Amino acid sequence: MTDTTQQDRERDEELVDDVAAALRSHIEENNLDLHTCLPGHVVSFDSATQTAKVQPGIQRIFAQKGPVNLPELVDVPVCFPGGHDWFLTFPVGSGDECILLFSERAIDFWWQNGGTQLPAEFRTHDLSDAFAIVGVNSKPHALTDLRTDGPEIRTRDGSHRLALASGYTFIGTAQSSMAASLAELPIITRGVTMAEAIDTLTELPRFVLGGTSLHTVVKP
Numbered sequence: 001m002t003d004t005t006q007q008d009r010e011r012d013e014e015l016v017d018d019v020a021a022a023l024r025s026h027i028e029e030n031n032l033d034l035h036t037c038l039p040g041h042v043v044s045f046d047s048a049t050q051t052a053k054v055q056p057g058i059q060r061i062f063a064q065k066g067p068v069n070l071p072e073l074v075d076v077p078v079c080f081p082g083g084h085d086w087f088l089t090f091p092v093g094s095g096d097e098c099i100l101l102f103s104e105r106a107i108d109f110w111w112q113n114g115g116t117q118l119p120a121e122f123r124t125h126d127l128s129d130a131f132a133i134v135g136v137n138s139k140p141h142a143l144t145d146l147r148t149d150g151p152e153i154r155t156r157d158g159s160h161r162l163a164l165a166s167g168y169t170f171i172g173t174a175q176s177s178m179a180a181s182l183a184e185l186p187i188i189t190r191g192v193t194m195a196e197a198i199d200t201l202t203e204l205p206r207f208v209l210g211g212t213s214l215h216t217v218v219k220p
Contacts, residue, residue, distance in 0.1 A: 034125045035102040039136065043072055045092040051075045052092065054100060054132055073100070076132045077111060092134055099136050103129040 039057040046052070056070040078098075081088045107129045108120035123129070137143060145158050152163040163170050 035127055035130075036125060037102065038070075038100045039138070040073075040098050040100045040132070042092060042094055042096040042098060042132070042134065044094060045078065045096075047092075049075075050078050050080070052078050052098075052132055054098065054130070056100060056127075057097075070127065073127055073130050075111075076100070076130045077107075078132045078134060090134075096134050097136055097138055097141060098132040098134045100130045100132055102126065103131070105129070 040054045041057060043053040043055050051074075054073045054076045056073065059067040059069055061067050078092055080090075102125050104124055106120040106123055106126070109117035143154075143156065143158075147163055147165070150163060150165040152161055154161040154163070161171070
């Protein structure tokens with residue numbers, strides 16, 4: 001192999017390495033602006049439009065500037081669970097933690113009109129196209145005394161609860177919690193099951209009525 005051939009090969013290898021490095025750098029740079037999912041917290045909420053202003057909860061680190069907050073996101077649709085004509089809604093307020101999901105295409109026309117729409121712009125995975133799912137909790141805000149025997153609607157501190165367990169519905173407050181008695185007595189009245197329980201404040205037997213109309217009845 002001549003010296004010229006060896007030099008040409010070394011030069012080609014250097015060019016390949018340079019191209020590969022340039023491609024890697026380009027891909028890494030693009031990935032910095034490709035957003036998929038982030039935690040965040042609500043800054044403000046508009047109940048009329050069900051949209052929020054949200055601050056992303058993870059900072060971006062720059063080589064020169066160091067850690068920098070991502071910009072606040074505006075007009076973020078907030079997701080409430082539901083289907084057809086029924087929805088489960090709850091208050092949303094400043095400081096509520098959430099998960100941000102980013103659409104792969106611009107959602108502007110869809111948000112304004114629904115149905116199937118063209119993308120408003122050619123941006124992809126952009127901060128402008130987020131949805132917020134409220135209800136996730138970081139460790140400092142984790143719920144306490146979480147029931148594991150059935151679904152529950154409750155306040156964060158657990159002072160007010162509506163829970164389903166063993167086929168019965170229980171209602172409780174900080175002053176008057178409903179605890180199932182040792183001898184649950186199912187009673188069928190007008191096709192609705194009633195479960196006996198004990199009011200832990202008054203120690204009086206109570207019945208919880210489950211069905212289309214839910215209320216509690218004190219047994220004399």
